[in-house]
Amino acid sequence: xxxxxxxxxxxxxxxxxxxxxxxxxxxxxxxxxxxxxxxxxxxxxxxxxxxxxxxxxxxxxxxxxxxxxxxxxxxxxxxxxxxxxxxxxxxxxxxxxxxxxxxxxxxxxxxxxxxxxxxxxxxxxxxxxxxxxxxxxxxxxxxxxxxxxxxxxxxxxxxxxxxxxxxxxxxxxxxxxxxxxxxxxxxxxxxxxxxxxxxxxxxxxxxxxxxxxxxxxxxxxxxxxxxxxxxxxxxxxxxxxxxxxxxxxxxxxxxxxxxxxxxxxxxxxxxxxxxxxxxxxxxxxxxxxxxxxxxxxxxxxxxxxxxxxxxxxxxxxxxxxxxxxxxxxxxxxxxxxxxxxxxxxxxxxxxxxxxxxxxxxxxxxxxxxxxxxxxxxxx
Amino acid sequence: xxxxxxxxxxxxxxxxxxxxxxxxxxxxxxxxxxxxxxxxxxxxxxxxxxxxxxxxxxxxxxxxxxxxxxxxxxxxxxxxxxxxxxxxxxxxxxxxxxxxxxxxxxxxxxxxxxxxxxxxxxxxxxxxxxxxxxxxxxxxxxxxxxxxxxxxxxxxxxxxxxxxxxxxxxxxxxxxxxxxxxxxxxxxxxxxxxxxxxxxxxxxxxxxxxxxxxxxxxxxxxxxxxxxxxxxxxxxxxxxxxxxxxxxxxxxxxxxxxxxxxxxxxxxxxxxxxxxxxxxxxxxxxxxxxxxxxxxxxxxxxx
Numbered sequence: 001x002x003x004x005x006x007x008x009x010x011x012x013x014x015x016x017x018x019x020x021x022x023x024x025x026x027x028x029x030x031x032x033x034x035x036x037x038x039x040x041x042x043x044x045x046x047x048x049x050x051x052x053x054x055x056x057x058x059x060x061x062x063x064x065x066x067x068x069x070x071x072x073x074x075x076x077x078x079x080x081x082x083x084x085x086x087x088x089x090x091x092x093x094x095x096x097x098x099x100x101x102x103x104x105x106x107x108x109x110x111x112x113x114x115x116x117x118x119x120x121x122x123x124x125x126x127x128x129x130x131x132x133x134x135x136x137x138x139x140x141x142x143x144x145x146x147x148x149x150x151x152x153x154x155x156x157x158x159x160x161x162x163x164x165x166x167x168x169x170x171x172x173x174x175x176x177x178x179x180x181x182x183x184x185x186x187x188x189x190x191x192x193x194x195x196x197x198x199x200x201x202x203x204x205x206x207x208x209x210x211x212x213x214x215x216x217x218x219x220x221x222x223x224x225x226x227x228x229x230x231x232x233x234x235x236x237x238x239x240x241x242x243x244x245x246x247x248x249x250x251x252x253x254x255x256x257x258x259x260x261x262x263x264x265x266x267x268x269x270x271x272x273x274x275x276x277x278x279x280x281x282x283x284x285x286x287x288x289x290x291x292x293x294x295x296x297x298x299x300x301x302x303x304x305x306x307x308x309x310x311x312x313x314x315x316x317x318x319x320x321x322x323x324x325x326x327x328x329x330x331x332x333x334x335x336x337x338x339x340x341x342x343x344x345x346x347x348x349x350x351x352x353x354x355x356x357x358x359x360x361x362x363x364x365x366x367x368x369x370x371x372x373x374x375x376x377x378x379x
Numbered sequence: 380x381x382x383x384x385x386x387x388x389x390x391x392x393x394x395x396x397x398x399x400x401x402x403x404x405x406x407x408x409x410x411x412x413x414x415x416x417x418x419x420x421x422x423x424x425x426x427x428x429x430x431x432x433x434x435x436x437x438x439x440x441x442x443x444x445x446x447x448x449x450x451x452x453x454x455x456x457x458x459x460x461x462x463x464x465x466x467x468x469x470x471x472x473x474x475x476x477x478x479x480x481x482x483x484x485x486x487x488x489x490x491x492x493x494x495x496x497x498x499x500x501x502x503x504x505x506x507x508x509x510x511x512x513x514x515x516x517x518x519x520x521x522x523x524x525x526x527x528x529x530x531x532x533x534x535x536x537x538x539x540x541x542x543x544x545x546x547x548x549x550x551x552x553x554x555x556x557x558x559x560x561x562x563x564x565x566x567x568x569x570x571x572x573x574x575x576x577x578x579x580x581x582x583x584x585x586x587x588x589x590x591x592x593x594x595x596x597x598x599x600x601x602x603x604x605x606x607x608x609x610x611x612x613x614x615x616x617x618x619x620x621x622x623x624x625x626x627x628x629x630x631x632x633x634x635x636x637x638x639x640x641x642x643x644x645x646x647x648x649x650x651x652x653x654x655x656x657x658x659x660x661x662x663x664x665x666x667x668x669x670x671x672x673x674x675x676x677x678x679x680x681x682x
Contacts, residue, residue, distance in 0.1 A: 037497075039606060041505035174651060201651035205610055207600050210389035211645030211653070217523070218382045232507045232604065239601040243518070245525050264509040264602045 028068040031092035033102030036077035048075045049297040050307030058315045065319045080105040089115040098324045099314045106130030107176035120326040126306035134351045144310040146355025152184025154357035155275045160192045162371045169221040170199040175229045182227040209237045224248040231258035235265040242268040259299040262365045269362045278356045279342045289341040309340035381523035386646040392530045394638025395537035398631045399592035400615035403585030405630040409561045410581045416488040419612020420495035421461045425590025426603035428457040437511045458587035465586030466579045499605040507604045510597045623674025
């Protein structure tokens, strides 16, 4: 009996491998890389969902890519850990993917892109805002989101001009992204004549901020600037700050742009400001994305929209190139000029696609566009 | 000075939570000499059961009419759930290995920890779950010092549980049986103490305390997430070792010390090195006193 079961299992396994190998001949493989477990699992899952939505929409609207029946995604988990990111990059190279969407953390995108570059695989990051991502001159590295050296001046200008701040207390959690941005905000704020009282650090994964917030309370700054990786520590810090009776205005950054922030911080989130790239939610492109995304995955969060646009851009370029040759895909990516869900997509020579940072304010549980560096208050 | 007192209050609150978790490590170690690495997951499970029931009660509208009753019910349900979870884990993953080398059980414990943490992720999702916020808003203000009602709740509940546990272990027959099993399983079996029951009970009590800590953590920080058990688990384990593993009073003391050092390290030196200070204290104490602060009379008081 057990022999029979064994042979059946063996047969079906053989059959399965046969099916897979025949199917793969007509499957276009793309990879994604983001934290699917660990403290940033939610942000990473948003990215994966954005990519999946893009594949679906692309197949519906553009009829897929000629020569392939199917576009398959191989999502990799990097846990926001550089070592895992490099391992994931190697795995994707072995899977022979045509392009990679990712990663979330700048500290992962930077090493993973070096590995992918050796194998000449195009990488488009939807979320890594650190300058080094595109400043290293890697030929196959692209970026859909903005840059921190655009975000930091926008944030500093906002605090100075709109909030009339004189003193700032900065806290970061020491990741490539969060510390890089906090340093930028500190430098820009000083340049604008504001006084940076303290620039303190916490650790990734901390939950208790009572010690550092006691310092904030004693320092009585006008602004508490939080640069933390992910919405969840930002929500925790906001709750604890308000509970402690800190009256400073809280300003934070793009990693907090997640509806879950308000769900966790609830009424303490009201009146928190943050900088994020401007996206017009009324365009037909955004609506097309929203229609597929929302019923399947719920509220649209931080980087899902950029992940969606990154994938659409990659697929458009592959289709236009008519081949999987990386140099042809790169050439087509550079030629792209289309309206995406998040913004108008057009890559610059270094792989960036421009920043559009504005300040948002949390009011009635929503992120409401509040202030534009070029135009001032948004009515 | 104001900020010193504020930091002291912060430290006691955090230390109290660590102490509650540390008790589970120390009790289990006392009875079967196992470092139960899955203990942090019981803490996380407690936090989740708490949020599930509190949200359920809030949905029914009972939270507004009977907040204290709902909270008490959630605490009791979470404690029961975690106690049974821990007893089940012990029966499935540790008991069959009790006669094997100690390393085998340790690896089994690590495996259970990963299993439970991922199980929590798969069933509850990767997103942070928020606690209903209407509970215990506000606090007492003394000039620059703020003591929130939640901090008062946490500290007083922790103190009450510690006293109750001490009474249980040192003043009751069950406690005597636990201490006897800890000292010598064979001998205690000869005087008709069912060591299996006592071991189950120890796991259950430890996990129930962790569940209370889990809910308090959820209330205090406003949310829970599936991997919340890992870091406090490690800290509480360090607290248990610092106090002298196997010693109940030591675990309480160790928890308080780790909590305080963390808060004062972050408050007066720098937030990025707070864990470093906690572990420097641990290494320093173990260097001069390898059995931990209270670890000398380990045979008499351990559970």
